[in-house]
Each structure stands twice: as C-alpha cells, then as structure tokens.
Amino acid sequence: MPDVIDQYGWSEELARAFAPHARAGRMPGRVVVQHRDGYVLVTEAGELRGKASGRLLQDAGEGGYPAVGDWVALTPDPADPTATIHAVLPRRTAFTRRAADSVRKLQVVAANIDVVFVVTSLNADLNHRRIERYLAAAWQSGARPVVVLTKSDLSADPQAEAAEVAALAAGCPVLVVSAREVVGLEALLAQVKAGETCVLIGSSGVGKSTLVNAFLGRTRMAVDAIREADDQGRHTTSHRELVLLPGGALILDTPGMREVGLVDADEGVSEAFDDIEQLARDCRFNDCTHGSEPGCAVRAALDSGALDPARWANFQKLGVELAAVEEKADRVARDAERRRLAALQKTYRATKRDHRGGAGE
Structure with missing residues (x-):
C-alpha cells in the first residue's frame, strides 16, 4: 500500500476491513478536513x-456520516481531483455530540483517535470540575486520555497544581507545558x-492552537491574542483538520471538540470517577443511596476528608445530566413514534376513502 496513507495510520487491520470494498473496485482514503460542503481526503492517488x-x-x-479521522471507501473521478465516498469503515474510537436542534440526532465530531489531550491552562481558567467533565468524554470515546496543563510560566507553583490535578485524573498522565518557554513539548509528543x-479538547483560550503551531514549528492555525481583561482567547479555526506532524504523528484541531458533551457516557463517567465507583462498591448495601444508610463507604470518605465534597457533587451532577439526556431522548422517541403511527393511520383512512369512492363509480 502506498506510503502516503501509511503515514496517516493505514494498517493491516484496516486492510482486512477494507477487503470487500477493494473487491468492488473502491479506493481507501482518510478524511483529513471536513467543510460544510464536503471533505478533503488523503488517498493513494493524492489529495x-x-x-x-x-x-x-x-x-x-x-x-454514520463521514467525519474527520474516518477511513472511507471511495471512487475517484478520473476527470478531476474529486471523489465519491461510498462507505465508512468501522471506527475504533469516536467523539460524539448531539445535534444542536435535536437530542436524538448523533453527530461524530472526530473518529479513530488514539490519544486525547485534555488541555487547560494554569491561569484563571484552571477548573477541576471542567477537567473531570472532559475526562469523562475522553474515556467514553475509547481513546487514551492525557491531561495537559499549559502556560506553566503563569503559575507560581505548576508542579503543586499538577499534583492536585493528578489526584482526580484517574491515573492519566498529567503533563506541564509552556509553549512560550518551550517546556514539556517533547514529553507531550512522546505520548x-x-x-x-x-x-486536543478544552475550552477557548487554553492554548490548543498554540500547541499545534509549536508542534509544526510554524503558525498554521490562526490564533487571536489573549485578552488581558478576561484572560480568554478567541479560537479562529473554522473547520476540522487532521494535520501530519514532522515526527509522524497526526493531530486534529477542530472547534467542534469544544462542544463535546456527555452522550450516553456512563462508561466515561465511571472511568473518570473510578475512585468513587470503588468506594460505592465497598458500601454495606448494594442499593446504597449514599445518604444516611449505615456502612456507607462514600459518606465515610466524605466525613473523613478522603473524598473531596466538590468532586462528589460533580459526580452527582453528571449523573443527573446523563439521566436527563436519556429521559429526554426517550420522550422524543415516543413522540416521533406517535407521529409516525398517526401518519400511517391518516394514510390508511385516505386510501380507504379513495377505494370506496372508486367502488361507487
């Protein structure tokens, strides 16, 4: 297989999955850019x-629609450098979100991600609860999460802050980075x-695009300056793009990753809060609500200070959010089914009336 797609992660496993499409005369390719009106694909025939x-x-x-990172089966147009995508190969991992206008419509924001860097800065943006939320989404995707603390030059004691984050990061690596002082970038790429x-996932202004620029050694992604008044940045990346780095790794920068939420993320929450899950298993009763029951390991940890009350509150909040999303999705599904059945009944009655009218003639 040509080196060009090998560089983008083509493997023997993918070749086996692609075999039926190869027999149909299709060509493999990977989605590297996603625009509103189409895609840019890396293929053996070029871009x-x-x-x-x-x-x-x-x-x-x-x-099921193609997303950045997907491997697809395509047919190139011999007349110009375009192609038609016929199928998406099975994904190993995926970041998903609900469409803005629907709780039912699932969108894949990025696919086949191996490592997800949860990025936050060591300035006023540092928020443990937000890190926990992003970690839950990262675990749910199936990728390996790594926490990245940027702008270490703005912190009086970055290592102490990193130790606090490591305590809630469920065993994930926690790396301290300063792009300005070129600190920690090699350790980051080694992951x-x-x-x-x-x-890279994280809120605006934490330095995601700055990291991409540092990896590439040039300004690729447009980044506005941090506003001194509120310490926030304006991310100006307008499309999703998979970029090949000089060392052979690939990095995806996409504004959509900032909108990744909890979509059926029970497993992700369990991974991100593994310490609480372990405590719950030690409760005397299997159906313990962690309220006033005797032998509650969670309450004991809260009373002793072993479990941070804010972390426990965030765990409960995420659980409530997941339940609300599931309940709303079920309600929408029931409403859609009622509308479908009503439409069928309406069609049946209209057909019956037409049949009677025809018989009377």
Whole structure:
C-alpha cells in the first residue's frame, strides 16, 4: 500500500476491513478536513476533495456520516481531483455530540483517535470540575486520555497544581507545558507514536492552537491574542483538520471538540470517577443511596476528608445530566413514534376513502 496513507495510520487491520470494498473496485482514503460542503481526503492517488454518495447519505443512520479521522471507501473521478465516498469503515474510537436542534440526532465530531489531550491552562481558567467533565468524554470515546496543563510560566507553583490535578485524573498522565518557554513539548509528543492520531479538547483560550503551531514549528492555525481583561482567547479555526506532524504523528484541531458533551457516557463517567465507583462498591448495601444508610463507604470518605465534597457533587451532577439526556431522548422517541403511527393511520383512512369512492363509480 502506498506510503502516503501509511503515514496517516493505514494498517493491516484496516486492510482486512477494507477487503470487500477493494473487491468492488473502491479506493481507501482518510478524511483529513471536513467543510460544510464536503471533505478533503488523503488517498493513494493524492489529495482529493470528496462528497458522500446519495446512497450513503440515505443509509448512514445516526452517526454514520463521514467525519474527520474516518477511513472511507471511495471512487475517484478520473476527470478531476474529486471523489465519491461510498462507505465508512468501522471506527475504533469516536467523539460524539448531539445535534444542536435535536437530542436524538448523533453527530461524530472526530473518529479513530488514539490519544486525547485534555488541555487547560494554569491561569484563571484552571477548573477541576471542567477537567473531570472532559475526562469523562475522553474515556467514553475509547481513546487514551492525557491531561495537559499549559502556560506553566503563569503559575507560581505548576508542579503543586499538577499534583492536585493528578489526584482526580484517574491515573492519566498529567503533563506541564509552556509553549512560550518551550517546556514539556517533547514529553507531550512522546505520548503519540508515528501513525497515531491525537486530538486536543478544552475550552477557548487554553492554548490548543498554540500547541499545534509549536508542534509544526510554524503558525498554521490562526490564533487571536489573549485578552488581558478576561484572560480568554478567541479560537479562529473554522473547520476540522487532521494535520501530519514532522515526527509522524497526526493531530486534529477542530472547534467542534469544544462542544463535546456527555452522550450516553456512563462508561466515561465511571472511568473518570473510578475512585468513587470503588468506594460505592465497598458500601454495606448494594442499593446504597449514599445518604444516611449505615456502612456507607462514600459518606465515610466524605466525613473523613478522603473524598473531596466538590468532586462528589460533580459526580452527582453528571449523573443527573446523563439521566436527563436519556429521559429526554426517550420522550422524543415516543413522540416521533406517535407521529409516525398517526401518519400511517391518516394514510390508511385516505386510501380507504379513495377505494370506496372508486367502488361507487
């Protein structure tokens, strides 16, 4: 297989999954840029612009449309550098979110990510509860999470703050970085092997695009300056892009990753709060509500100070959010089913009336 797609993570496992498409005369490619009106694909024929076929758009189902990082089966157009995408290969990992106008419609923001860097800065933006939320999303995706604390030059004691974060990071590596002082970048890149793909998630202004620029050694992503008044940055990346780094790793920068939330993320919450899950298993009663029951290990840890009350409150809050999302999705699904049945009944009655009218003639 040509080196160009090998560089983008092509493997024997992918080749086996692609075999039926190869027999159908398709070509493999990876989505490296996603625009509103199509995709940019890396293929053995070079870089092509692509669009999903009508059949794929019709049959894809929830979360089935191509996304950045996806491997796809395509047919190139011999007349110009374009291609038609016919299928998406099975994903190893995926970051998902609900569409803004629907609790039911699932969107894949990024696929086949190996390492997810949860990025926050050691300035006024540092927020343990936000880190926990992003870690839950990272674990749920299936990728390996790594916490990155940027702008260490702004902290009086970055190592002490890193130790506090490590206590809630469920065993994930916690790295301290300063792009301005070129500190910690090599350790960061060492987390991702050649051919592996990483993504950076975190709120605006924490330095994600600055890290991409530092990795590349040049300004690729447009970044506005931090506003001194509120210490926030304005991220100006307008599309999703998978970038090949000089060392052979790949990095994805996408504004959509800032909107990743908890979508059916029970497993992710359990991983991010593994210490609380362990405590709950030590409670005397299996159905313990961690209120006033005797032998509650969670309450004992809270009373002794072993469990941070703020961490416990965040765990409860995320659980409530997940339950609310599930309940709302079920309600929408029931409403949609009622509308479907009503439409069928309406069609049946109209057909019956037409049949009677025809018989009377």
